[in-house]
Amino acid sequence: MQSLVIVAHGSHLNPESSAPTYDHADTIRATGAFDEVKTGFWKEEPHFREVLRTVEGDEIYVVPLFVSEGYFTEQVIPRELRLDGWDVAEWDSDGLSADQATLVAEDIDREVHYCGPVGTHRAMTDVIVRRAESVTGDPDVGDDFGLAVVGHGTERNENSAKAIEYHADRIAERDRFDEVRALYMDEDPEVDDLPEFFESDDVVLVPLFIADGYHTQEDIPEDVGLCEDYTEGYDVPTEVDGTRIWYAGAVGTEPLMADVVLERAADAGADLGAALDDVRETTRVATGD
Amino acid sequence: MSEPAEESADSGAAPEPPDIDLPSDAFDAVLDALSDHTPGDPLRFEGFSVAPDLRGDIDEDRYVLADGDRRTGLTEGELHEALAERAPAVTDWYAFERVVGEFGPRRAFLRWLEDADGATVATRYAALAEGIERAWGELRITATLTDRGERRYDVRHADDAGVSVDELDAHEDPLDARDLVRYDEQGRYRPLKTAPSLAGGWVFPELGPRDAYEAVETIYPATVANWHREREGELDVNHWRETMARQSGIYGVVKTWDRGEGYEHVNWVAEACCDDSQCLKRREWEYDDETDLDVDGGDGAFPCREPCSVVVSAARKWTRLESEQPRTYEFELTPSEKEQVEDIIDAVADGRIDEIREADTKEGANRYRTRFLRAKLFDGDGNLAGVPTEPDENDEE
Incomplete structure (x- = not known):
């Protein structure tokens, strides 16, 4: 019996924090690729500490719904899941290449496949592009458009910036958008000065965050100048200093994220049948014809 | 099933079990189980058992049913008839062994x-x-x-x-x-x-x-x-001390709240967060495995095996707040004002604010009463009775 466990941060304060986790779990559940799909949280329930005891299967894939490798994926989750013998060296990662480690979870005395975070998977690049398609309503968006991929920066975690750069570089290589830039909230180049970094009249701004919350709904819109005060809201697009900014909100809410979760499990050996194709098809942006 | 079943209380005799039709999926599951059967290990139902009849060289499958007596050589049709007569036991087996x-x-x-x-x-x-x-x-x-x-x-x-x-x-x-x-x-x-x-x-x-x-x-x-x-005797309780010792990052500070000076602070946490009025889990964790807390763990049906993330987050705040040293402040309050402060704390702690009526000025935590107290006692900087929080605050620029 094959089980998927999606683990995410969750929130004591923000009711929307768990929404993408539940949505992607539902998308994957509908494919039938797993006998069960469970969700566990750091700040909600079931907690990381107790989620595995709700799992029935014997082939268990744990996928962290986090944007980068770091404190949560390397320390908190393995500790709270009680992965026996965990050492970050198990992943042998350069900060972007964590794939999976198979360890016994002491809580249930069964092996689990502990996967790398969704945010650093190569398939995440497609989700960022898809997010740009969603927010512009144009499945071919790219010509005459710039794309800004935005993240925290290195202040708390050097791998955070690595993930942003990785995806920005990959998108740039595709020559789809006129310009692609990696921007940060707490270091240069700063998202506050977005219009300075682009020549294009239209720029899609995609924050590499899992859920909408303080950073994506308050911080970034105000910093970029989409609004004076986030409570006033903003239009998409909004013109700032001559640049039309198409603000996409957290990339993690994009339905195609379910595909990255599946890719992580597949890389760790899960048998998915046609689920990957199903998810790519069902989460497409409508072309209108 | 929306009506409460209350009528059964007045009948003294044991209630009659209902008539049950044996569904084909339950019967098929029995046949399926019998085809995988291990010799010597019959399929057991309440009050009887069934096994394949392995005697002789009969072409079609035959079965044995034992319920004190032993009936051998049953055809599939005869087995169905026998099981239909015992449909409650068969459907009970099916419900738990195959559905659940x-x-x-x-x-x-x-x-x-x-x-x-x-x-x-x-x-x-x-x-x-x-x-x-x-x-x-x-x-x-x-x-x-x-x-x-x-x-x-x-x-x-x-x-x-x-x-x-x-x-x-x-x-x-x-x-x-x-x-x-x-x-x-x-x-x-x-x-x-x-x-x-x-x-x-x-x-x-x-x-x-x-x-x-x-x-x-x-x-x-x-x-x-x-x-x-817990029912299996295997509940893995993690007490306060080990749970806080495990914390890292911004929560790592909580372990410094345990200073080897007793556990009264944890009593307060449990009283604040874990009381049945706040959480329905029955707290099974204590200060450590040798030291029980002095507050009740509650009566919930299901146990709480370690301080939850809400408790850990709140404890982080209290760790910082409780690191402050007490000071002596001097306020002048009327006796009723002192009691009103206590009423306000009680009302907030018990979540009763919304129950206090707008014009019910008998309640200390009534909004008008509280606004009056603020108007009378706070200075322009929001200090109670004009007393600054920091003693040298008035001396600063």
């Missing part, structure tokens, strides 16, 4: 609902026909039986007991429960699923066994799993 399955928490919970490890099939089926009600946190779960021996479960808020299904918002998918638990009656986010603030007005009117378990585990995550471990 082996997974420990689910199986134990669904058997507990109808006391399947204590009462006979006849007693349980009679009770299920009337409806067996169980409480789980704020839930009321009513188990019933179809005439095919299938369990059906009505899951709703206990406050909605006896309300017609038509008057409630009915759901079929147990995962719908995620949306039912997110906000309380006043639309406030519920960060703790086991807080006694579950909103009502909804019902899962007829869930199957697996979905009933799923709904309960969605409304109160991992509570069945922990209850099951």
Whole structure:
């Protein structure tokens, strides 16, 4: 019996924090690729500490719904899941290449496949592009458009910036958008000065965050100048200093994220049948014809 | 199943079990089990057993049924007839062995609902026909039986007991429960699923066994799993000290709150957060494995095995606040004002603010009374009685 466990941060304060986790779990559940799909949280329930005891299967894939490798994926989750013998060296990662480690979870005395975070998977690049398609309503968006991929920066975690750069570089290589830039909230180049970094009249701004919350709904819109005060809201697009900014909100809410979760499990050996194709098809942006 | 089953109380005799038709899926499951049968290990039902009849070289399958007597050479048709006469026992086997399955928490919970490890099939089926009600946190779960021996479960808020299904918002998918638990009656986010603030007005009117378990585990995550471990004597309790010692990052500071000077601070935490008025889990964790807390752990059906993330987050705040040294401030209050301050603290701590009527100035925590107190006692900087929080505040620029 094959089980998927999606683990995410969750929130004591923000009711929307768990929404993408539940949505992607539902998308994957509908494919039938797993006998069960469970969700566990750091700040909600079931907690990381107790989620595995709700799992029935014997082939268990744990996928962290986090944007980068770091404190949560390397320390908190393995500790709270009680992965026996965990050492970050198990992943042998350069900060972007964590794939999976198979360890016994002491809580249930069964092996689990502990996967790398969704945010650093190569398939995440497609989700960022898809997010740009969603927010512009144009499945071919790219010509005459710039794309800004935005993240925290290195202040708390050097791998955070690595993930942003990785995806920005990959998108740039595709020559789809006129310009692609990696921007940060707490270091240069700063998202506050977005219009300075682009020549294009239209720029899609995609924050590499899992859920909408303080950073994506308050911080970034105000910093970029989409609004004076986030409570006033903003239009998409909004013109700032001559640049039309198409603000996409957290990339993690994009339905195609379910595909990255599946890719992580597949890389760790899960048998998915046609689920990957199903998810790519069902989460497409409508072309209108 | 919206009417409460109260009539059975006045009949002295044991209630009659209902008539059950043996469904073909249950019979097919029996045949399937017999085809995988291990010699010497008959398929056991309550009151009888069945095994393949392996004697001789008969072309078609034959069966043996033993119920004190022993009937051999039964054809499939004769077996069906015999099992149809014993449909309650067969459907009971089918329900638990094939529908519910082996997974420990689910199986134990669904058997507990109808006391399947204590009462006979006849007693349980009679009770299920009337409806067996169980409480789980704020839930009321009513188990019933179809005439095919299938369990059906009505899951709703206990406050909605006896309300017609038509008057409630009915759901079929147990995962719908995620949306039912997110906000309380006043639309406030519920960060703790086991807080006694579950909103009502909804019902899962007829869930199957697996979905009933799923709904309960969605409304109160991992509570069945922990209850099951506790029943098995395997609950892994992590006490306050070890839980705080494990914390890292911004929560690492909490371990410094334990200074080897007793555990009174943890009593206060438990009284603040873990009381039954705040959380329905029964606190089983203590200060450490040798030192029990002095406050009651509560009466909940399901255990709490370690300080939860809400407690850890709050403890982080208290660790910082409690590192401050007390100071002596001098205020002048009338006796009634002192009591009013106490009333306000009580009202906030007990969540009673919304119950205090706008014009009820007898209540110390009444809004007008409180605004009057502020108008009278606060200075322009919001300092109580004009006394600065920092003693040298008035000297600063």
